[in-house]
Structures are given as structure tokens and as C-alpha cells.
Amino acid sequence: PRAQFHPPSPNPPPPFETASLKALGKNIQERRLVQPIVVRAHPKKEGFYEIVCGERRYRGAKLAGVTELDAIVREMDDQEVRELQHIENLQREDVGQMDQARSFAGLINIDPKKYTIDTLAAKFGVSRRTIYATLQLTKLHESVQKLMLDNVINASTAIVIAPLSPEQQATFAKGIVARMKHGHNAEPPSVREVKRLINEEVLQNLATAPFDTKDATYPRFDGKGPCVGCPFNTTTDPDAYPDAGKDQCMNR
Numbered sequence: 001p002r003a004q005f006h007p008p009s010p011n012p013p014p015p016f017e018t019a020s021l022k023a024l025g026k027n028i029q030e031r032r033l034v035q036p037i038v039v040r041a042h043p044k045k046e047g048f049y050e051i052v053c054g055e056r057r058y059r060g061a062k063l064a065g066v067t068e069l070d071a072i073v074r075e076m077d078d079q080e081v082r083e084l085q086h087i088e089n090l091q092r093e094d095v096g097q098m099d100q101a102r103s104f105a106g107l108i109n110i111d112p113k114k115y116t117i118d119t120l121a122a123k124f125g126v127s128r129r130t131i132y133a134t135l136q137l138t139k140l141h142e143s144v145q146k147l148m149l150d151n152v153i154n155a156s157t158a159i160v161i162a163p164l165s166p167e168q169q170a171t172f173a174k175g176i177v178a179r180m181k182h183g184h185n186a187e188p189p190s191v192r193e194v195k196r197l198i199n200e201e202v203l204q205n206l207a208t209a210p211f212d213t214k215d216a217t218y219p220r221f222d223g224k225g226p227c228v229g230c231p232f233n234t235t236t237d238p239d240a241y242p243d244a245g246k247d248q249c250m251n252r
Contacts, residue, residue, distance in 0.1 A: 002062065002069050004048050005039060007055050008081070020094075024056060025064030036070035040081065049073065052081050053088045083110050090124060097155040098148065101137035108135075132239050136162035141169035147176060147188075156191045160198065163240040165232065165251045168202060198250075206233070206247040213247070 037054025049071065051058055061069055076084070086103040089095055095103075107115040117135075121128045137155065139162045140148070148158045153176060161172050176188050189197070206213045206227060213227040227233050232251035234240070240250075 024060030029064040143173035
């Protein structure tokens with residue numbers, strides 16, 4: 001019985017859309033479930049089951065008034081549950097890029113040896129660059145995240161902004177909002193324009209620095225360590241901003 005199933009508390013999928021769930025529920029009502037949901041014995045409520053995979057199907061069935069659901073019961077610990085939930089989320093056709101980023105990061109956090117950028121690329125049939133770029137979205141300042149989730153900027157623009165410091169990201173977000181408010185026909189800057197602004201206003205050529213940037217004993221401007229290995233040094237992580245070239249500081 002559906003009443004015995006409880007949705008999980010820590011669940012990576014995005015907020016559920018009522019309209020799409022109603023359509024899914026109607027389909028379940030007419031054709032029944034094509035694929036059973038996956039559950040485990042509820043860790044805190046005896047006689048009940050926690051949904052591991054298939055929460056959208058459960059919610060759709062609930063909206064449609066369906067009281068009986070097919071389910072597969074498995075024995076799983078919390079880590080296995082989170083892993084399976086992230087994988088299911090990534091296999092959804094309508095998953096957004098922010099949710100992809102969270103699930104990729106979630107899998108890496110669960111088992112860094114099993115899930116690397118290379119193994120994730122092979123598992124999900126995408127390029128290594130796609131995985132890396134998507135993971136950049138997890139670094140977004142909340143103000144830039146909001147612009148992306150509100151469809152003010154697209155994911156490509158957000159990925160370009162993501163390697164910057166939180167303060168710089170917030171500054172860019174304010175600039176984009178100000179531009180949008182300036183006239184009814186104003187549009188957010190393109191990816192090309194954002195890259196140009198970053199090159200002109202943020203990146204600084206470390207070759208002109210008044211100190212040896214290769215000196216591991218020389219402290220950074222923030223006192224947290226040398227330029228060598230600094231996350232804002234494009235030499236440390238060239239994939240973070242491939243258009244910048246090496247020996248550029250992204251935290252002017």
C-alpha cells in the first residue's frame with residue numbers, strides 16, 4: 001500500500017513540479033507503474049518503508065489517488081541510499097544542470113576513489129570537460145545561483161563566473177542585475193562578454209608581479225599561503241578557466 005511508503009529526508013532531486021507530477025500520476029492511474037519504486041525498511045518507523053528511488057512516481061501516484069504501488073525492497077545502508085539516489089537523479093531526462101552538479105559532487109564525496117571526473121565521464125557518456133564544467137556550478141555564490149535558477153543567466157555564463165572568488169561573483173551578479181534594470185530591452189551579458197570582462201577587470205598576469213610567484217615561502221596577499229598551489233592561480237587548475245592561459249591570477 002502506498003501509505004506504507006515514506007519519501008526520504010535527504011534527497012538530491014530538485015523541487016517537484018505539480019503540473020508534471022499530475023501528468024505522471026494520470027499516466028500511472030491509466031497504465032500502472034512501468035517500473036517499480038525501490039524502497040528499504042524505514043530506519044526509524046517499524047512497518048514502513050523509505051523510498052530510495054522513484055519519489056516522483058510516488059508523488060505522482062499520490063496526487064492521482066493511486067493507493068497501491070509496486071515496489072522492490074532492498075537492504076541498503078545510508079551511503080548506498082545516497083549513491084543510488086544521485087545516480088537515479090543523473091539518469092533523469094529532465095534533470096537541470098544545477099542538480100547534475102550537486103549529484104556529481106555528491107558521488108565524489110561519497111567515494112572519491114570510485115567516482116572521479118574520468119569515471120563519471122565514462123559512466124554517464126559525456127566528456128571529461130563537461131563533468132568538470134558542471135561541477136563548477138557547485139562553487140557559485142548564492143547571488144549567481146539565484147540568477148541562474150531564475151533564468152536570468154544560463155549555465156554557460158554561470159560556469160564562466162564560478163572560478164572567481166565569492167566576492168567577485170557577487171559583484172558580477174550585481175552588475176548583471178543593474179544591467180537588466182537599465183531599460184526594458186536590456187539583456188544579460190553574453191558568455192563572450194563575461195569572458196572579456198573577466199579578462200579585463202579580474203585577471204592579472206603574474207609575470208608582472210613584484211615578487212617570485214614560484215617561491216613557496218612567499219605569502220599571498222591574503223596571508224593564506226604562496227601563489228604556488230593557490231586555487232586562483234590558473235596554473236594550479238587550468239581547467240577552471242581554460243581561456244585565461246597560465247600564470248594568471250583570478251583574484252585581483
